[in-house]
Amino acid sequence: MATYDYLYRAPLMVSMRRARTRFLRDQEIFCDGRYRPLEGDMVWRHRRTRSLARHLHAWTFYYHLRPFGEEHDRQILDLLIRILREWRAVVGLPPTRIPMSYHDETTAQRTIALTCLIKDYAELLTSAQRDTVLEIIREGAALLVSEEFHSSGTNHGMYQDLALLAAAPFLEDGERTAELAHSRLTDYFETSFTGDGIHREQSPEYHCLVTSHIRRYVQAIADERPETATRLRRLLESAEPYALLSISPLGAFAPVSDVTSTPVLATGYARSFSSEEYRFAVTQGSQGNPPSLHQLIAEDTGVAVYRADWRDPDSLYLYFSAAYNADYHKHSDDLSLYLVHRGLELIREAGPNGYQMEDPYTVYAFSSFAHNTLIVDGAGLPRIEPDAQHKVGLVSVPTRSGTPFAVRGRQSRFTGVEHHRQVSVHQPKRQGSQSVRIEDTITAEQLHDYDLLWHFGPEVVAELDGTTVRIADRHGSAVATMRFTSQTQLTLSMVRGQTEPQIQGWYFPQMGRPMPAQTVIVSLSASDAIVHTDIDLR
Template identity: 35%
Template sequence: MVILLEQSINDVDIHGSFDPSASRDYVLGKLTSYSSKDSIQELRTFAKNGSVLHPLWGRIQIFDNKAIPVFENNSVNRYIHGWIFLSGWYESLESSLDNLDQVEKFVLEWISQYGLIQRNYPNFVIIYHDETTAQRLKAAIRLHHIYSARGRSYLTLKLERLMDETAALLATEEFYAGKNNHGMFQSKALRDYAVYADWTDDFVRSKYLSKSLKQISEYFQFSFTSEGVHIEHSPSYHLMVSRHIHEHSQFMRAAFGKCPPELVKSLKDAEIHIIHCIQPNGVFLPLSDSAQVSLLGKRNNVFDSEEFAYATSAGKFGRVPNARTLSEPESGYFFHRTSWGNSSAGYLAFVAAYNGAYHKHSDDLHLYLWKYGYELLTEAGAFGYQMEKPMVKFAFSQHAHNCVVVDHKSLPRHDRKYDRVKMGAYSVGESGDILVSASNSRFIDTVHKRTLNVSDDLQEIRVEDQINSESHHTYSLVWNFGQFLDISIFDNHVIGYINSVPIIRLDFSGAMIEKIIHFNGRDGARPRGWRFPKLGHKLANSQIQVIFEGKSETIITKITTYDRDAERLKKAVPSHHLRELSVQASSDTVNSTPEPAADSQMELNAIFGTLQCQDNVMFFHLPGKSTRAVIRFYRDNQLLQEHRGLVKNFAWPAEQKGKYRARIFPKGINSAMKPFTTDWVIVS
């Protein structure tokens, strides 16, 4: 077998003596998993009633000694039919005879139902999904090793046949998922099978090993840009694939005694990008399908540099990275931060990345901003993968990102127009301001160019959106605010607060603004104003859309972050989710808050608190629920403006000296309830 394998491996330009025993031991070692107390209890629960606990979707009944169902949720199908739920139980199964019978019954029943690989039977595309099939093969290898230790049996024979047929399927060109992470999982499963399956003909194994190593090598070379950025648009997937490069490097050393130099270089290049994708709080930047989980204290089994340790530990360990700014124009990323090792530091990311189809969101020219320990401008995140669901469509769409939408219709997630999204190199002016621009021409007849002028301390950011078209369109400039921000909307600017403290201001100029619409948790067929902290979980979140019309238009957003002490924000009295009153400016404007009205004048007076002024902004604290009202703002008895709609909390600028007050007409001007008038507040 060694001779056959060495002859076949030469096709992949690998020189060295192949060690079948060391490679097999390596594969078995990597498949071992630690069994925690929770996983041991889960195994006992499964043995008792056939249910498992999915990390996102809760407890699921999968086996009742009769049939194993196909589920509506694809994530559940992957978890169950890829046998991924078994991964935490191997150590317990290996060390004890307890609970083996129920697992054996499940495997035999699954093979009885789905083991015959026929493409014409129902649910084939679900059961034999490309990556799910690869995960199941790896699980079958581990189970076979566990049960074989007790002697050959009917189960081990059935597993061998399943693995043989699965490997043959993975080796076909038509089933191979291609140069993406699903194809990588397929190739690595085929690799592991080739070195493990000693019951199989040596020629077949050598052929499979040669094919898998060639596919893996080609994928790793294809899947990263020349700047070392993984093409699937997600920091968490970038790290995941980097981890697989590291793992494959270890396999090559075990199997051949050496690692191809291109793998070493790929891992080194990949590290630079991922360091800058880590926010000041040690969490990945929320891009595409990235999981928003903390990296603080997580074991690093990929990169061994001091800089990576510093970024993932928020400055507790390691060495400060050399640069605060990273420009990757070919890949479509720009990052800048005010400092390292401080969770309250400012952090900006500008994205114009369209490098592949997988995990791509419609986030071209998206801008993200973190400061003072909070997200200030963000995106919705990932909700799931069932595209027929409105919330999933929203998460992938432009509406969930900070960009420009044409005629209220989002660009598709993917249309293969890779060369239509471009980013230029950045420059630094004499004053230290950073200038960077990018363009998106994926639209039918419109080109959007966004230029940022960024101060080094991220206190001022000028965003110029230049839109060129030969046709008349309605444009929506979308801004998604951080989860902890409450916003107030004025004629041409918006102010965001954290715990009643003004923290960010957006001023709009240039194009003639028709209206500014505020969304917060709108559900239904066209969701708007949501944040998804993890798959399947949603939180109502403030989003505004600045609406303007024309052909070729330019709109400028001046973003100002107030100079704040992060500790002051944390100590400030919470305002019970201060929300700007959402004027019903159009049928699209929706406020997610219910609309109970006060039942008495006394109750109304209790709801409307004292008028306050801070940083030339007048605002109320309204801890009660929303009520419909008309609000009139006065300076020295002169009516400044009037708002009508649901009142949750409201604010308006006091930019001139004088006396200010407000009158609130609950339920409208003609209501029987008397208006409430605040005391005067003097601005000097």
Template identity: 30%
Template sequence: MVEHPNWGNIKIFTKNKISVVENNSINRFIHGWVFFSGWLNAIESSVDGFNALEKFVLAWINEYSDVTPVDSNYKVIFHDESTAQRLASAIRLHHICEKLKKNQLLHKLQPFMNETAELLNSEEFYAGNNNHGMFQAKSLRDFAIYADWLDKDLRSTYLRTSLTRISEYFSKSFTAEGVHIEHSPSYHLMVARHVSEHAKFMKLAFGFCPPELQNIIDRAKDHAIHCIQPDGRFLPLSDTAQVSLAGSRNNIFDSSEFAYAASCGKIGTMPSERTLYEPDSGYFFHRTSWNDASAGYLAFISAYNGAYHKHSDDLHLYLWKYGFELLTEAGPFGYQMQDPTVKYAFSQYAHNCIVLDHTSLPRHDRKYREVKMGPLSKLSNGHSISATNSRFADSTHKRTLRLSDDLQNILVEDSISSNSDHKYSLIWNFGPQVKVEVFETFVIGSIQSVPVIRLDFSGVEIQEILHFSGRSGSRPRGWRFPKFGHKIRSSQIQVIFEGRSKSIKTLITTFDGEAENINRSNMRKLNQLQDRSHSAPGASVPTKTAVDKSLNGQSHFGTLQYELGFLKLLDSDAKSRATIRTYREYDIVDEYHGLTANFALRIHQSGRYRVRIYPKGFLASIKPFTTKWLTIS
């Protein structure tokens, strides 16, 4: 068993064979040998565990190194990036084996590495100018430097090929404004980090750093800073992982302004600008201040710069205020495109857009020039900006924003020009903490029963306003995915109207005065749910009440049982409070907060279930407790 950061414990061997599963993320974790990282760290300081690692490597080489393209598992085993990650792990393992004189494994490992490098060098296998191709080229580069047993001319060939590919990728992977073309702040930072690493490599290997590498890093800095929302994490955009950015490892720019944004003002220098406009790349950011975690933060997205990690989020609007997401997107769920939830995460329905005839645009159709950011105008107390999306067959959507500087008033005008009649759905997705009430021509969102946002609609005859929250099945609606494979119910509304060329206005009003009544101790609750680097979800600060830490969870929280269609906790302490996450296989299907004795979840699908309990209140010092699997047929 190994532990995946998102999917929990994973069984490596099934009937003495290394598993290939339906989940592509897990396959890449196993077959890319990504899980080696922590294992190799431990083996470098102690040989304990080496035998198990050796067993895995020998078994993998025997089972999979000769897989051919006609084999059903070929695309899993020889996934472009996984193959590169596998060689990178093998290089490090080979170095450790030499130190420990593990000759049996070296005998098998070395020819396997030679074959993998030959594959990575081939033009047919090269993934091209994307981050997968970058990983391939970097692994080949490192192998060329490391493999002193190879012919010198062959090593030179590998090095020349890898350096050419890396240089070409870096030169084409950022826009002129310094924005990475794969639509995600996480990937923007990741690739910028690899640019920085390659610059250091070039200086060590050849004594100089090409100036274009430093230029890329310098240009990428501002976008990275303005993608950081007031809580010190990147905004959820495309396949972005929302984690804490504090710490020097993430500040590859060596920027005091990045440090300030990532640390929520604890260190560094406050950035001089609160607004960033990147018209060629398709981004607009504005915040009310830099030194307040409750500050308002808005992002307007009109970016279609490449295929990789692209979501169908053209003209999407994101709004953070009072320490919470008010208007958001679903976030990434996975890459198994046969899964309706994954399809939903990529679709227009998971973003704040307009959908035509109940059919989302595809995430990618190569119509790069059909999505454009318009001009920015400075108003007396705010800004006006517009963007257009012409990816539809016979229609163009233009969205114009007029926003006050304090983000208390945002007028959104959506104009659709079309040659034929359509049914239109204006989509607004709310943050998980926002409870939504729907009225005839407006909706109100509240946090802790405090009204914080209102959306008023005008300009068209509204047929109906639909409200979804946590709908599953073939057409999911109303979900927030804080990380891959994890679900939290949220509210989505759809304003339905029809016609040919139409213009609908949404006046977004936020209530700064009322928001003062929100309990600020709960501001980081959503962050705790989304970021593993923070404390366990829902866990409160331990009080001075003495609790025996040796107590096991079951003694307080009971045993999971299924009764009359509901999951319950049998014999739970009546006074125990907790956050309870319910899992069906590897998916989170529900999250409950309150007395464990009152926990009751109606089950609609068969499968294996378990719950993980995060104690709160006077039991907060007890470690989180996971029940045994319960199979429901």
């Protein structure tokens, strides 16, 4: 019989022991990276950040309180049941005034955590305690089966259906519920990837998150649903090239969409694929075999990636995005570019600040102003736009000797303005490093003020000289030169850590932690214009 116990988290024993001690001694729970006081039932009443509220109401703190088979297990269980009853008394049933308590994914994660609890403590639960846990599991499941509550086509919906599979043994109509979950889950897995094998939610992290769940799901259903398992294995094979090339020479995913700067090796994504090539990418070449794949041009998705040399950590890495495949996790990053050379982020994205939309830095992080994109008349693109996915795309460009990589992206989401960006890599004729040429072609019927933004990484220093930007590392050694040319007059300016009139020149090494970063703004006034950006690498 299929088991979904892999959904239950297993923290390190040392951190669990510490959390169990503080839970009993200090009435604290380890949640969202910190210890939080229970304060009676006030833990459920305080206003929280979106992230913390999701973790609290999802009961993710439970996994640090799993039983050890020792005398303190009974005390921990009794306290867990007490705070679960307090949670239910404070929150009630939906609709509720407590934010995030019945969020779509939060409800799923709480249901998973409570099925873990009821299995972990099966021998210690009294009849009344078991009834309390079962009641809340069943209330959650009643929401999760509802089509109105189900977040169809998203990773949140995936978790909802995985939660139903975990909860099915505890439900009166468990078999029917499990069939519904299998049906919705299989449909999601088979429709959430593009023809290139890339997850539609714009993010390498979510790509690996979902493929990891597919892999574990296939293992769980292989005997009972062999045909489905076979189809999903083929999907996994097509998904690996993007995961592989999304890892930069720095050992982290390219910071596009909601991707953080955490090394892949420090996350669960390091186990998303088991090939020696993926291991090589994750470990920055210390283990595994170097991949033979050096570029991926995914026209159906709108993503192109180039990696010059897997064996040389100082070689060129480039990630170009002209992708709009889903609204979830979409940023206003149409035609944005990320570039690494000599182990330094020369051109980077701001990265995510989180999901607190009342925070102006979060609004900035989602906006065009935080990406290497076009601004028209002082305005960027909306993050999402109904029926606009066809307005963004990418095609391969025929290459010749000395040009190993060339693509052309387009976006027509600005009213009356079309933007094309061609990106090509050029080999040196003699000894030396490669160069990158970016050709921005902007067309419109009316005169507009255009700004092209270029954000520099935190480990480099950019110096502006007319229409040239010289880029050095922190020790002053030259690493690249950017030259901007056009038949239209260009004006260049540099900002760093600006807050007025528009937030500009920031990046986020962690969510919620804005740090100043240099940004060059290439300004011009025209209807039609072509701007060449030549990046000579040293």
